[in-house]
Amino acid sequence: MALSPFHLAIPVYDLATARNFYGQIFGLSEGRSSTQWVDFDFYGHQLVIHEHPKTTTQEHAHTNPVDGHDVPVPHFGIVLSWNEWEDLAERLKGFNTQFVIEPYIRFKGQVGEQATMFLLDPCGNALEFKAFKDMGQLFAK
Template sequence: MRETNKVFHLAIPCKELEETKDFYEKLGCKLARQYDDRVTFNFFGDQVVCHLNPEGIDLEPKMYPRHYGVTFTNRSEFDQLLQYATENNLPFFKKPMVRFEGKREEHVTFFLIDPSNNLLEFKYYHDVEMVY
């Protein structure tokens, strides 16, 4: 089980640091560090590092197999982020939708796309036991 003294780390490519910084700060992520070749964020309690690598950008992003994000266990927090993303005009890759409707693993989800075509998924399962 995850303990509070552990932080998940994810490194992803970005094409330009300032637009990347602007996107993640608009998403509500706190800038931790910025260097000439990367920016590091507190991404909902975990660490996301965006490394400057314009050649590594996925020109035609697809939801599968590569995306990352947050699974909420509190519906109101999910709804707050969705409202925040909408109010801040963050770009949606997929608008809010229900997946696996009528099944135990039913959940609501939406995808955002950052300036470097990295896909971010945010979701909430009605049955908390289906999170894992």
């Protein structure tokens, strides 16, 4: 089954800083934009950053425990190939990114073993990037 691209619009309270973060740090291509929003090609999906006053979750992220780590909620991200994930982790480290959860292997040796990392954009939106050596484990129980 082919996947359809998703569209996700998120609030950012500093459009210029967020635009730089997604464009320069992640290297995402820009699409349409205005003075209040910017479209990005987020690994084949449409991510739109919209200027908006700071939200409660951007100020104080809630967390839930997963595999011994406090995972920020809400968050969004993408499942990459293993090599893409490793390359992104190195790219982010090269930009001295402060991670909420450093890149590591979660559920090691268990069903659903995955590489994961969490970080915040400059406006406090939480992102997760993950990869599976076996994509068949994506929805495994």
